[in-house]
Amino acid sequence: MKQEQILKVEQLVKSYDKNKPVLKDISFCLKKGEVVVIVGPSGCGKSTFLRCINMLEPIDSGTIYFKDQVIRREEKNVHEIRQKIGMVFQSYDLFPHKNIIGNILLAPLKVQKRTKKEVEFEAEVLLDRVGLLDKKEAYPRQLSGGQKQRVAIVRSLMMHPEILLLDEITAALDPEMVREVLQVVLELAKEGNTMVIVTHEMEFAKAVADRVLFMDEGVIVEESTPQEFFHSPKTERAKQFLNTFHYEAI
């Protein structure tokens, strides 16, 4: 069975500073229902890559296709494409002036112009699933980091994105809150959501990924199944990287 290809990136080059490209010639394909996890050392360009997919960053060259359609940051319809590509950030970024339900309903009501009754029902179902229905009326400042991040995921899901980009969503959380957030992501993966995930949680990556990309210095160094990657990495660089997560007893 050939799965539908939903996102394709061809020869993407991106630099913040002219002489130092952050992404050097990245090509990448994503199929519907696939969960791809990107790992790599800090500063290797993985977050930038996600930001480019969502057109939050201008790119130097290369092409990004969303379902055979070329997407560009400069186009007028960029906000329409972004509705189909959800993104959750490391710093959750809930809107502080709105309560939880207000945060979740804003875009469905104002951007998609759906009816209040419909979206409110859906929001409650989703909030219940992530265990936060009782926080509906609370304000972001009253929530813990893990709770905020779960709300941010719900907020993104409400738009029914076809791809979900998760940019180090647990990196700012206390260790005991990481699990409650990743549990939600695991369930989303089980349901067949298409996701591209950047993370430093290797055990989680192993569990959730259909495919692992290992990036270093702006290139995709290795691309394989989680089994292969975590047990027998092909490149020296990947071995070194994985070793940094192991501690020998003294």
Place this chain on the structure above:
Amino acid sequence: MQDSGIQVLFQGTNFLRLLEGLLVSLRISIIAMGLSVVLGIPFGVIMTSKNMIIRFISRIYLETVRIMPQLVLLFLVYFGAAKHVGVNFSGGMAAVIVFTFWGTAEMGDLVRSALISIPVHQYESGFALGMTKIQVHWYLIIPQTVRRLLPSLMNLLTRMIKTTSLVVLIGVVEVVKVGKQIIDASRYTTPTAALWVYGAIFLMYFAICYPFSMASALLEKKLKD
């Protein structure tokens, strides 16, 4: 019984006149504040411009207004304009011009700092949800900016109300001037008039400014996120 002199406040229409004077002060500050808000918002947005020259010019404006005492500005507009430009402003008009000129600069700086204090991720979260630039500003940035602005806006308003007492020096008959007239008129009948009249004026300013200053403190506490 020795009479304290407090009755000077209630003789004839004295108290009413004081209130009328207060109204003049309030009118100047409210008109000037309104104009400052209207002009200061675009000025604040301009101040966040990436263009160096625009930033430099707006900085000079702001610093000039801050460095120069309001009294000097008042004299400049009231006497200076009449003498050298041949424009005769009424005292009230000159006061509104000066306070607006000052208020716009201060307001602009408040708007600027509120705007830059909004994390870039707020914009990005909005964009990532598929919002247009206009939607992001309307639903996310402006409401948050206003919240951050309100306490300092109240503060600016009270400062402006207090500073209107200077306009007595360019001949505007406001509350301090009326007070002086009452004191002068009752110099022989009530020698202690100054104490009572200025005391009353003090209480009047207090009654007006204190609620604003309280509101400011309250808002600051309530809107902290």
